[in-house]
Amino acid sequence: MLYNSLSRKTEEFIPLNPQHVGLYVCGPTVYGDPHLGHARPAITFDILFRYLKHKGYQVRYVRNITDVGHLENDADEGEDKITKKARLEQLEPMEVAQYYTNRYHDAMDSMNVLRPSIEPHASGHIIEQIAMTQQIIDNGYAYISNGSVYFDVEKYNKDFPYGILSGRKLDDLMANTRTLDGQSDKRGPFDFALWKKAQKEHIMRWPSPWSDGFPGWHMECSAMSAKYLGEQFDIHGGGMDLLFPHHECEIAQRCASSGHRAAKYWVHNNMITIEGQKMGKSLGNFITLEQMFSGNHPKLTQGYSPMTIRFFILQAHYRSTLDFSNEALQASEKGFTRLMNGIAALQRVKPTDKTTIDISALDKKVAEAMDNDLNTPVVISTLFEWIKTFHLLEEGKESITAEDLTSLQKSVAVIVENILGLKNQKQNESHKELLDGVIGMILTERQHAKERKDWATSDAIRDRLKELGIAVKDSREGATWEFSN
């Protein structure tokens, strides 16, 4: 069951082609560092991608990179975001796009977000965008004005319901909007650009039948989803902020070019707030992921690991708003450690000859929660209930056979690692500092043994360290260690 923004109902998920799922999600505009607002959709649709694969579907997951055409405001005015950044940093726009694409990938990798099957770039699909624009002109739903091409919303609304996704009605929208001042190339205030003629100073430009220019922002997702997922596909995802106008315009473009709305299910994650406020550069609460990880931001009392962020996001349902605060994140950090320790306890359980618990209940409860519109908070609270059982098993207060233990350990690994995409980061992090501390302790114990003239212990410590790949060097100032080969 999946909530469909188009029907405003939770619906049974039935793919267009059995066993295959086509999933398109709006990716980042790569003109700045990835921030919390990027983490939530990436993790939400990562969970959907993982769970569909877990259910045995073959999923083609397409998530784009917007590296051209996203203007400073959605009304098709202002400068291209990437061109502006390039101008400020005195770089070629593609250097800016590449740099922030890499930063985005690094941040997503660190949060264990799986990479999509195809990650197409808007600038790499100009031909396809020109072709779809031409189709819309040919079908009578767009007009050319001073070298730019605009979508004719009023004309379209006569044949198709503009506003079907957002629930807005064009008449109401029009009633609340000032009329155009006559300076614009557009005929109607809700018309949007399919192709923009480039100003002289604009670097990113391509030839087209109408002008040297660049595609409108909404066009890329329509053209790329058509290319890689076909005229109709299963799921289109993105943040709630993209529902209008971006996704509404995508539906209009697809209907105007091919007669189909393209996606069957529209899935939207809710937004993130910071201590109750909308995140925004002017509010001083704009926090990049790098700042979250390092703690290097006035709003943060400490850094939070990528897994803490992921766990925090999964503790809320994707359609609820989510408020970031240090208190909430610290609670998540503790919770995540408790979960990881519970799993470690399960690994230490000694099997006996009978099982006193119902091991099938875990998988059942998790499947119910996930099948119910990806209810990850219920999955996590279920795991916390089970952790109590894991400790009881470890302490011998409940018992389990070897076969059941293996099966339970496997279930937990599938739920935590495959479905939720959580991993014990502490075990994967560099333990250099900790290692220095612990080896220092051992060398101190060895020193004490020497002082007691307990040469057997002192030698045994040196030998065991050597086995572990650690060479001890004695000197007048004490012992030091290094990795031996």
Place this chain on the structure above:
Amino acid sequence: MLYNSLSRKTEEFIPLNPQHVGLYVCGPTVYGDPHLGHARPAITFDILFRYLKHKGYQVRYVRNITDVGHLENDADEGEDKITKKARLEQLEPMEVAQYYTNRYHDAMDSMNVLRPSIEPHASGHIIEQIAMTQQIIDNGYAYISNGSVYFDVEKYNKDFPYGILSGRKLDDLMANTRTLDGQSDKRGPFDFALWKKAQKEHIMRWPSPWSDGFPGWHMECSAMSAKYLGEQFDIHGGGMDLLFPHHECEIAQRCASSGHRAAKYWVHNNMITIEGQKMGKSLGNFITLEQMFSGNHPKLTQGYSPMTIRFFILQAHYRSTLDFSNEALQASEKGFTRLMNGIAALQRVKPTDKTTIDISALDKKVAEAMDNDLNTPVVISTLFEWIKTFHLLEEGKESITAEDLTSLQKSVAVIVENILGLKNQKQNESHKELLDGVIGMILTERQHAKERKDWATSDAIRDRLKELGIAVKDSREGATWEFSN
């Protein structure tokens, strides 16, 4: 000084624009796992990129991804490599390209190869390739044949020297080649495709003035280097195997379209052999990087870390052939550990009130070697000489002031980390196993203390572990540990 394949001489490097360097390097065709043959050019040009930046240049480094147009053989025949792989794996070609692009990035990241400034995809620059092809037709150096466009080598050779890079002469080449059988669309045997008409079953295709089709392989590098680096730029790099025909054809395309050879310096790394043989799938000695890292290949007696591979490659000059064998790699592994331990020893040196060594000699020798056509083996042997000094300093047999020590440590860090791009991987790896081992040792010592009724020591160990973030749990079967929060 840099060896220029075009002049066959080592030349002084003078950039076209002071302080700016444009560098283009041929990247991978993403239809299979990255292997040793990818590691060498990536690391060679990473060294060039790093050293140019170290010298204070602002470098725009462009390395492409070939995701369309590279046919099975260079004579413009056979299937597109990516399409073929997609057919075999029953995937959309872009899924194949994305998968192997990710694999390539992961392998390069693990070997600490810096990412290029721009990484353009061939499939994302069809418009630019069509435009350059049209220019060449307009200039009279290409002809249309059955919807494909071919470069007219004979016509070109009357105005420009075909073979200028490879030293081949068209007359000699012709004398040793069978004439065409009349079945080909080409007029001459050395003519090459700028645009290929797609067969019906070909999925990757775009509209063009000549046919629905795709660009010839050589065209992408010419079009993308022109777009991001301009009509003329400084350095074009790649493996020696690409010198002919790929780079020869690139020069021809650029001369035929704009009159310029485009790159001033052509730099080629030499090839890799495996136990004296050419690497090839049919010879059973084709080793992917993942296999190198894991040791999972019949030719390998063990796995070699990404840093060992990098170090091994840097121990040879980039213009020498390089032979992989287990013995040679094991020697590099030992050598790399020796280098890292030497650097660790330098960190432990205690400064005194005078310096008995000439610390400026290190930077001078390294600069001489790197300025002499990137002589990394001399840099490494210089470091090995200095390691002896580091150990003498540590043992107090030579002495150094605090100021000189800081300066020497900084020099070593710049040479090893910035210029050679080496890092102490052991310190960055997961130490989970080692940590388990050493914490086990300290818990054993604590057990011994308890047996001696030395409660003070036993408690001190538990408290110190707690400080380090380790919680000890005592049970009848002994003590276990976990991370506390």
